[in-house]
Amino acid sequence: MTDIVADAATDTQVMTMLEAINHTLHAEMEHDQRVIVFGQDVAANGGVFRATEGLQTAFGPARVVDTPLAEAVIAGTSVGLAAAGMIPVPEIQFLGFSYQAFHQIAGQIARLRYRTRSRFGAPITIRSPFGGGVRTPELHSDSLEAQFANIPGLKIVMPASASDAKGLLATAIRDPDPVLFLEPLRGYRMIKDPVPLSEHLVPFGRARTVTSSPDDQVVIVAWSFMVELARRAAEELAAEGIRARVLDLRTLVPLDTNAIVEAVEAIGRVVVVQEAPETNGFASEIIATINDEAFYSLEAPVKRVSGYDAPYPVGSLEDNYVPDVHRIMAAARSTVVAA
């Protein structure tokens, strides 16, 4: 990666999220010889999005491996590699293809520690891009995080900034438990911010307040690329005189319940945004949590902005389907004016 703008004064560089991920994979492979990166097209090609570019040249063909086109064995070999003392960082090329590895992720990786009473841990970080907005073919765009969040044993990490992509990916690779690290396709090159160049670890289970003021009227809870849309919505709402706080959850499992409760107690009006279909999405979990822990602080019903209960559509329709700034703003306005 050559087009990174360095800032010597703060020891940061402005990177895209993709560059931050690539930079972090280099750093973590350097940091720990046990890290092994593998998947479809990750080695010679450097990944179909270039997330793994340069790794094979830097670390050799034994540690950066092109696998056969077989998701179940990409996930399943991670179990054995971990038992042999390696730190597997497999890539599932698109999250929609994780269905073909679902039994290994849900039935095996997630339960390895539990089944063996910690004889074998699963320090496995499964990286996978997901999400819409870039006109991909069918099954390349699906947001499946809620399906995985219902599986005990997994951690679900969904960064929304380049800096967090670094800090959370490094934490994931060093974590003793299996992590599903989900990278927003639409944010790979669009999201760009200063990334610390030295070691940077962001702990799991700590939400990030993206924008806030003391007299915020509504909090918009989001994760991954929806944070970017929420931030833009907040900017436009400010022009209308509505002050919106944006809370980026960063990790769904573990969930920063305290940050959600604090925001609800302070503000009382909430919008939750998810890209996935409405029914049984993770927004439902957020709203149930608010119901359990902060119900009497609510000034209005919690609003939910999501995809629709239809399979993710083809390109000509996807802009009509995916939550956008307009829908987030409408939800925020209706929440603020509600009695």
Add this chain to the structure above:
Amino acid sequence: MPDRAAEANALLSPLDASPPASITDQHRQWMLAQMIASRIYSQRVFNLQRQGRAGTNAPVDGSEALLAGVSLALDPTKDWILPQYRELVGLERFGPDVLDRYVLYALGHPDGGHIPEPTRVFPPQISLATQVPHAVGLAWGMQHQPDETGCVLVFLGDGSSSEGDFYEACNFAGVLDAPVIVVVVNNGWAISTPVASQTRAKNFAEKSHAFGIPGVTVDGTDSVAVFEATAEARSRAVAGAGPTLIEAVTYRLGPHTTADDPTRYVPADEIEAARERDGIVTLRDQLVAEGLWSDDIEIAISTAADARMEAAVQAGEARPVDPDGFFDHVYAELTPRMQRQRQAFWADREGRS
């Protein structure tokens, strides 16, 4: 007067870790002793279910010779075994924890899935064929560790070989030249589904052609033949020459599990014929004919196996279980949400008393 108890104990010992270069009379006696003991262990676990003391379990009947031959051909200090779920009573060579933890497993104790270090055996696998990718990953990981010089042997059944994981894993094993031995136990049945409904392949060994790896069919009721096939595959694996697919032809002499009634679907004449090929019967007949076996030694082995199993069952039933033990080992550390749930669990328990 020979000391039959001492002889029996010697025959039930694990022997030297290093696999023998060839099979002697003593090795055949050892294998028969292991086979007889494993059937006793399995029968006892089966009976525990009938007594309401253990959960559903799958008896070993018909696989004893296979397990004895495989065990002897492997080095328990260097090699790994990944079982399906029927094999754990026949792997005493790999250490007493295998059977002790299998008893816990059958008793429904959570520690049943924890076979402690340094025993190189994975716990039972219920999701069929998922262990084959695990075995290939383990063998791949061993290629990265200079001090790991052994191989990985994984069991699956004829039915499990219809699963995608089997194909994906064998294919990748070939690409990696992974030191792995894949043993398809063709016992004729996947619960009630016969082999003819699983595949049109002439046999399971020929599936190796698609992976570009050697495949061999061996009589799984002949412990010596199993030893030889496994030893050859192991030599190839540890020399870096890659994986081998072994089809071991056995016959499931009992039900699929405690919950199954095979009289509904297994032809009576077929099971009768299979009983005549029972590996225990055939090896015993040979050794008796050669003057290498007697009723006395068999009784001593049965007595020792009964005692060994009784100790395992008693220890298992006496082992305490934490009522909230399902919170442990989900993650290395409890999430905040699980901490809250655990507190709620105890508040609920105390509210009931």
